[in-house]
Amino acid sequence: MRISDRRFALYLMTPAALFLAIFVAYPLFRLIADSFFKISPIAGGPRDFVGLQNYVTAFASEAFMGAGWRTLAYTLVVVTLEFALGLGMALLFTALGRSSQVWRTVFLYPLMIAPIVAGLLWKFLMIDNFGLIGTLLHQAGILSNPNQIGWLSDPNIVLFSVAIPDIWLTTSFMCLVLFAGLQNIPGDLIEAARLDGARAPALLFRIILPLLRPVIAVALVVRGIDAARAFDTILIQTNGGPQSASETMSLLIYRTMIRFGDPGLASAMGTIYLLAMLAVAFFAVATIWRPGKDN
Amino acid sequence: MSSRTAIPRNRATTEGDVTGQAAQPTSKVTAPQRLRQRRGVNREGLEAGRRSTRTILWILLAAAMVLYGFPFLYLLFTSFKTPIDTIAVPPTILPTEWTLENYANALGRSGVLASFINSVQTAIISTLLSLVLAIPAAYGITRYKTPSGRVFIMAALVTRMVPPVAIGIPLASMMSSVGLADTPIALSIAHTTISLPLSIWLMSSFFEAVPRDLEEAATVDGCSRLGALWRVVIPVVSGGIAVTAIFAFLASWNEFLFALLMTAIRSQTTPVVIANFQTQFGLDWGSMTALAAVYSIPVILLTLLLQRKIVAGMTLGAVKG
Numbered sequence: 278m279r280i281s282d283r284r285f286a287l288y289l290m291t292p293a294a295l296f297l298a299i300f301v302a303y304p305l306f307r308l309i310a311d312s313f314f315k316i317s318p319i320a321g322g323p324r325d326f327v328g329l330q331n332y333v334t335a336f337a338s339e340a341f342m343g344a345g346w347r348t349l350a351y352t353l354v355v356v357t358l359e360f361a362l363g364l365g366m367a368l369l370f371t372a373l374g375r376s377s378q379v380w381r382t383v384f385l386y387p388l389m390i391a392p393i394v395a396g397l398l399w400k401f402l403m404i405d406n407f408g409l410i411g412t413l414l415h416q417a418g419i420l421s422n423p424n425q426i427g428w429l430s431d432p433n434i435v436l437f438s439v440a441i442p443d444i445w446l447t448t449s450f451m452c453l454v455l456f457a458g459l460q461n462i463p464g465d466l467i468e469a470a471r472l473d474g475a476r477a478p479a480l481l482f483r484i485i486l487p488l489l490r491p492v493i494a495v496a497l498v499v500r501g502i503d504a505a506r507a508f509d510t511i512l513i514q515t516n517g518g519p520q521s522a523s524e525t526m527s528l529l530i531y532r533t534m535i536r537f538g539d540p541g542l543a544s545a546m547g548t549i550y551l552l553a554m555l556a557v558a559f560f561a562v563a564t565i566w567r568p569g570k571d572n
Numbered sequence: 573m574s575s576r577t578a579i580p581r582n583r584a585t586t587e588g589d590v591t592g593q594a595a596q597p598t599s600k601v602t603a604p605q606r607l608r609q610r611r612g613v614n615r616e617g618l619e620a621g622r623r624s625t626r627t628i629l630w631i632l633l634a635a636a637m638v639l640y641g642f643p644f645l646y647l648l649f650t651s652f653k654t655p656i657d658t659i660a661v662p663p664t665i666l667p668t669e670w671t672l673e674n675y676a677n678a679l680g681r682s683g684v685l686a687s688f689i690n691s692v693q694t695a696i697i698s699t700l701l702s703l704v705l706a707i708p709a710a711y712g713i714t715r716y717k718t719p720s721g722r723v724f725i726m727a728a729l730v731t732r733m734v735p736p737v738a739i740g741i742p743l744a745s746m747m748s749s750v751g752l753a754d755t756p757i758a759l760s761i762a763h764t765t766i767s768l769p770l771s772i773w774l775m776s777s778f779f780e781a782v783p784r785d786l787e788e789a790a791t792v793d794g795c796s797r798l799g800a801l802w803r804v805v806i807p808v809v810s811g812g813i814a815v816t817a818i819f820a821f822l823a824s825w826n827e828f829l830f831a832l833l834m835t836a837i838r839s840q841t842t843p844v845v846i847a848n849f850q851t852q853f854g855l856d857w858g859s860m861t862a863l864a865a866v867y868s869i870p871v872i873l874l875t876l877l878l879q880r881k882i883v884a885g886m887t888l889g890a891v892k893g
Contacts, residue, residue, distance in 0.1 A: 289712030304742035391826035464617025547738035
């Protein structure tokens with residue numbers, strides 16, 4: 278008895294599909310279900326159906342709306358800077374060609390470092406009093422006093438400071454992907470444009486970037502999703518402070534669940550957060566990626 | 573990039589510039605040949621030719637590498653400082669006195685060695701689980717191209733967007749209801765929810781590259797479809813499996829949030845221990861940096877050794893997509 282190919286393919290996929298159904302879809306279902314209840318954090322405590330009350334509370338709370346905007350700002354800062362730096366490095370490596378290969382490898386190393394370690398390391402570099410960055414800027418004559426910039430203690434700039442480890446960790450990924458994309462651009466095309474008198478900026482904006490568009494889209498979407506979920510680096514650097522100025526959505530949900538003991542409200546926040554992520558991701562994929570249309 | 577010379581260059585002239593020797597352009601090469609040569613080496617179109625330009629670019633690269641590499645070097649230097657040196661004002665880059673005290677402190681602390689064992693255990697179980705589930709699934713998706721396969725790979729992509737913080741708590745309570753609370757198995761299952769979609773995605777690209785004739789020949793010779801997968805296809809994609817394994821391993825090794833939510837004392841992994849240094853024992857920067865160095869260096873070395881394969885794996889999905 279030989280089963281059909283279609284059925285055989287289905288059997289091959291079943292274990293993985295079951296795994297994702299049990300360990301991702303079911304917890305998600307529980308999360309959504311919990312968002313309609315007022316739940317006592319004590320195990321076996323009361324669990325009362327409250328309808329949409331948790332959603333109303335979430336949208337009415339300043340902390341939730343603030344965290345939403347901060348998450349958006351954080352994601353934009355991380356992805357923009359990473360893209361600019363990654364593209365710069367990819368162009369540099371491409372311009373240097375084969376002889377830069379060793380350095381391309383070395384440039385990869387932050388990708389292997391745990392985000393928690395990166396957060397810790399940059400906290401140590403930026404911390405008040407004995408942080409090295411303030412001291413070096415002071416010695417270089419840029420700052421009048423090593424503590425002039427409170428990287429992690431000034432609520433106005435802390436959201437930018439906590440993004441630095443994230444940028445440091447994954448610029449390599451951006452660079453790697455863009456570099457690979459650059460290798461696929463036919464050399465003749467560039468030569469032809471040069472013969473036509475195209476200068477470097479025109480070459481970049483008229484030829485290279487449009488040709489890289491599908492690669493850029495994938496890299497931006499992948500990194501955008503990751504940045505919007507950032508947790509480790511921020512937790513270890515500031516724990517969301519000072520005055521919640523670096524509290525992004527992941528941290529707020531975590532604190533609502535664990536510290537403030539309100540699983541129902543945290544679940545409602547988690548549900549909104551997930552829906553927003555899906556909506557933005559689909560929008561991004563539909564507008565900038567457009568799979569199929571670029572080929 | 574910034575060189576706008578219109579003269580067609582070939583590899584010989586470019587390399588001549590690097591070594592500083594005036595290489596003779598190979599004049600015997602005909603125009604079509606040269607064109608073909610250039611097509612083969614895509615890099616050439618964007619590679620800078622002028623010596624002055626290249627010098628400037630090398631200086632830029634050197635600056636970038638110093639800025640980029642410095643933070644981790646500073647972590648290493650700090651781990652060799654004495655406790656007083658660590659928080660000296662103003663800080664120094666190099667230790668005034670080199671010592672292994674921080675390493676002895678960090679590794680001697682109770683729970684640290686156990687957390688290493690937990691990290692290794694969790695990462696290995698999660699890697700194996702990812703591979704065992706992803707290989708057949710990816711094969712089914714790429715080889716048979718059924719509608720269910722297309723739906724499945726999209727669903728796997730969507731799981732990537734699920735924030736761990738949203739499913740961590742329900743997952744933890746599921747685990748405790750089946751008696752797996754605070755075990756490496758529970759944590760590795762949670763880590764597999766992260767690495768499985770990635771593994772399916774990667775393995776699909778690798779299977780895509782295997783010519784279909786290969787299994788067809790095997791099935792004609794009397795191999796079953798499963799037999800063909802196991803005996804013919806798997807050996808061909810073994811390099812791809814290695815790459816996927818590294819990614820799954822790294823995802824688990826470096827993961828923090830699930831580890832924080834799902835482990836207590838018994839199965840705590842090292843990232844949680846590193847984070848706990850700052851609350852439980854005050855700000856013990858020296859030990860913290862030492863432990864962070866010990867935890868990071870093995871994977872950095874491993875990846876530098878296997879870098880070619882890893883680069884291939886990282887770029888496959890994105891560039892082809």
